[in-house]
Amino acid sequence: MLLKLYKKNNAGMAILITLTVCVFLLVFATTLYQQNREVRIVEFKVKESLRAQFLAKGAAQMALLKIRTLPTEFYDAVRWSKGWVDETKVPLPLDIKKFIPNVVVNIPGFVSNPSAATDGTPHYLDFYVGFHVDNPTPLGNVQLLGKIIASGSDLYYAADMNDPTNDPFKGDCVVKQIRLISQHNNNISDNVEIVAEGSEDSGNTYMMNNSLGHLKDTPFSQYNSVYRTMIDIGYMVVK
Amino acid sequence: MHFNKINRVMGVNSKNPSNHFSLSLNYFNSHRAFTLVEIMVAMLIMVAAIVPVTALMTNNAKETNVSEAYSAMMHQSTRILDTLLERVRYADIISAAKLQGGLASDTATTEATLLNLLDIKDSTNTAAPGTAVFDQELRYDGPGLAAGKTWQYAEPSRQFEPIIYELKIRQMDKTFRYLLNVGIKNPVNAIGEIPDFNTPNDPPGTLPDQKKVGSVSLSGKLMKITLLVGWGTPRPGITRKYQNNYSLVTFKAKLED
Structure with missing residues (x-):
């Protein structure tokens, strides 16, 4: 049609050319907008994940402080977690720690993989129960453990809420697992593996809901981050 | 050549004076050029299209600038906090807070603000005592801002756009609970026998040294660190x-x- 029009008369060709240019401009602008939007969303999520990550690192520090403060009780807890060992039946050289296997602890509500009969029971993890906040009916956070931030508890931390210009947020942290490993005949080279989780909530559901179609219509604004570290506690537990 | 003459050459009736101008445009039209109306409409369309695209590009440039700044903020914040967590002694931070933030004592739980991170000195550096922990990477001596009060990201393009870092610390009293090592001669062989912190199963009147749950309270052993970052x-x-x-x-x- 355009060709016929051209052959017949060039009238209107300027508009056609302009419209063609405009189409290219539209494509360019759309691409620009989309890229800009993606960058902003990714950047936002990185910012949130960093916050959650540092809360998790803070929880690991708390765990280390407890081990540092209560080293004997920590080893007792390890022993209790697997059942008490009768010291009188330990063969020479009477090193009871040789008989303590590695330990995995669960928080209430946590389901191990594979699941175990003791899942969700508050046993050895009570050593660290002081860090835990949970909600039996989580609504907003369905992506990890069903844990949701609860205000008013000792795990509710607000970043500079008195000065909202500094990008405030809510968050909490919890120690999820402590594993005592690499035991030897003394505790000089004992190591613990600490797994902690931090959660933060910026309150921005728009940014956090993007690109996560598997959650469907579930609105959430919370980001969780898991931190795992291996630390030599030999210098801590020797008094 | 004058337009009237052109019109005569082109066979246009020069006695019709209604619109010599449009007639002369017919000359171009007859050579398959654009009409004035066409050009005007096309220009309007172009303006309507270019203005929002230009605005979008301008906005995109600003956003890119902000994104770069945020990347720098996150990068440097991570380094600062990781250094504080893993390389800096607790007592060194407290010393800086007492010096600059007005912290009353080693165990005070009031919030202290450190505006100058250079005040955190590395006490483990015996070769050069008093050296600031962030001496090399964060010192800023640019114009317009007091040296040592602000911090720049190491990227040269942002040398004079310093990112401001402030540190707020607040020590927290902490109570840890634990299971007492009692009944050692009565082995516990099942998890169900382990007392719970909330329901320790101690019968009423249990003597303190026989309770299964104990606790210890700590002061001056744990601090909450808030790093505030600002730019622009x-x-x-x-x-x-x-x-x-x-x-x-x-x-x-x-x-x-």
Whole structure:
């Protein structure tokens, strides 16, 4: 049609050319907008994940402080977690720690993989129960453990809420697992593996809901981050 | 050649004086050129298309600038906090807080603000005592801001757009509970026999040394660290100190002694 029009008369060709240019401009602008939007969303999520990550690192520090403060009780807890060992039946050289296997602890509500009969029971993890906040009916956070931030508890931390210009947020942290490993005949080279989780909530559901179609219509604004570290506690537990 | 003459040559009736101008355009039209109306409409369309695209590109450039700044803020914040958690002694941070933030004592739980991170000195550096922990990577001596009060990201292009870092610390009293090592001669062989913190199963009247749950309270052993980051002059009408802000929170335990 355009060709016929051209052959017949060039009238209107300027508009056609302009419209063609405009189409290219539209494509360019759309691409620009989309890229800009993606960058902003990714950047936002990185910012949130960093916050959650540092809360998790803070929880690991708390765990280390407890081990540092209560080293004997920590080893007792390890022993209790697997059942008490009768010291009188330990063969020479009477090193009871040789008989303590590695330990995995669960928080209430946590389901191990594979699941175990003791899942969700508050046993050895009570050593660290002081860090835990949970909600039996989580609504907003369905992506990890069903844990949701609860205000008013000792795990509710607000970043500079008195000065909202500094990008405030809510968050909490919890120690999820402590594993005592690499035991030897003394505790000089004992190591613990600490797994902690931090959660933060910026309150921005728009940014956090993007690109996560598997959650469907579930609105959430919370980001969780898991931190795992291996630390030599030999210098801590020797008094 | 005068237009009238052109029109005569082209066979246009020059006695019709209604529109010599449009007639002369017919000359171009007859040579398959654009009409004035066409050009005007096309220009309007172009303007309508280019203005929003230009605005979008301008906005994109600003956003890119802000994104780069945020990347720098996150990068440097991570380095600062990781250094504080893993390389700096607890007591060194407290010393800086007492010096600059007005912290009353080693165990005070009031919040202290450190505006100058250079005040955190590395006490383990015996070769050069008094050296600031962030001496090399964060010292800023640019114009317009007091040296040592602000911090720049190491990227040269942002040398004179310093990112401001402030540190707020608040020590927290902490109580840890634990299962008492009692009944050692009565082996526990099942998890169900382990007392719970909330329901320790101690019968009424249990003597303190026979209780199964104990606790220890700590002061001056745990601090909450809030790193506040700001960058950019606020736009008109905005009362914030900086245009772009970010904050991170973590905790540090006193493990060194």
